[in-house]
Amino acid sequence: MTRHPATPALPRRPTMVDVAKRAGVSLKTVSRVVNDEPAVAPELTERVLAAIAALGFRRNNIARNLRSPSVNATVGLLIEEIGNPFYAAITSVVAEVAAAHNCLLITASSEEDPERERALLLDLASRRVDGLLVVPAGYDHSFLRREIDMGTPVVFLDRPPGHLLADTVMLDNQGGSRAGLRRLIEAGHRRIGVLLDSLAVYTMHERLAGAQVEFAAAGLPYDEALIKDSVKSPEDAGRVIASMLELADPPTAFFCTNNRLTVGALQELYRRGSDAALLGFDDFELSHLMPRPLTVIAYDPKDLGRLAADRLFERIEGDQSWPTTTIVPTQLVERGIGVR
Secondary structure, eight states: OOOOOOOOOOOOOOOHHHHHHHHTSOHHHHHHHHTTOSOOOHHHHHHHHHHHHHHTOOOOOSOGGGOOTTOOEEEEEEESOTTOHHHHHHHHHHHHHHHHTTEEEEEEEOTTOHHHHHHHHHHHHHTTOSEEEEOOOSSOOGGGHHHHHTTOOEEEESSOOSSOOOEEEEEOHHHHHHHHHHHHHHTTOOOEEEEOSOTTSHHHHHHHHHHHHHHHHTTOOOOGGGEEOOOOSHHHHHHHHHHHHTSSSOOSEEEESSHHHHHHHHHHHHHHTOOOEEEEESOOTTGGGOSSOEEEEEOOHHHHHHHHHHHHHHHHTTOOSOOOEEEEOOEEEEESTTOO
């Protein structure tokens, strides 16, 4: 990976001492205002609050007694869904890397809600975490610029940030889709159904884009009936597969853009005894035991978490080089009983 020349040192985060100087009051007065203690004159309170707003001061909400000899720092990890095995794998490896750096990990879930994402990230910042790892839900992360400028490094993973230049670790979504679709087309398939979660999600958009490149290269016509968006669950996938197989000219192959949709497609194809080919993005547990063959676009989600966490600790330890984007490669793997 190419490293760019180091940037100038970033400004430090303001302290209560800075607030006291700007407000022209004692440090004890600032402490009383920050901690909502009584017996502070209204005029002094207003001066302190004005200084806090002007400096962008945030109180450290992590209790000092957490910073024991075995825990020297904290980092925050914001993921999309705690129950998703993909994010569970990322969380586990980030926790390992954090522990290796004698660091406590705080994990939160945005549930794909941009407003919740913003609130959680600002709350983590207010707790004076030493760095943030973010799987973004929203499209505008410019609100984190002040946190970065004040010395809190932020690394994004799985998807890029919006309106913010920051370190990012992502999968080769387009490359994986292109390789998988190329294999289907080379096997003679010309009618290929595509199932998508939501085109509002960056990874879904990129995976469809990769498929479109291969369709165009093979001269395959666009058929709206074969591209289905807003397929959210395995049950949705099963219904979409069933409807496509009822077409007068049904697909001979299907591409599912995440593992939940692949599982739903598998169930429906097996129930019908269909020999349609199946390609799925993301491997999944016990895929090698499926009762029919399929191809998965595989990678190790722990690679995403490890690379992102390593990059974050490089920043925490003082690396001030230009932000980088790291692309994690994928591979095609044959799954199903009988596949060697």
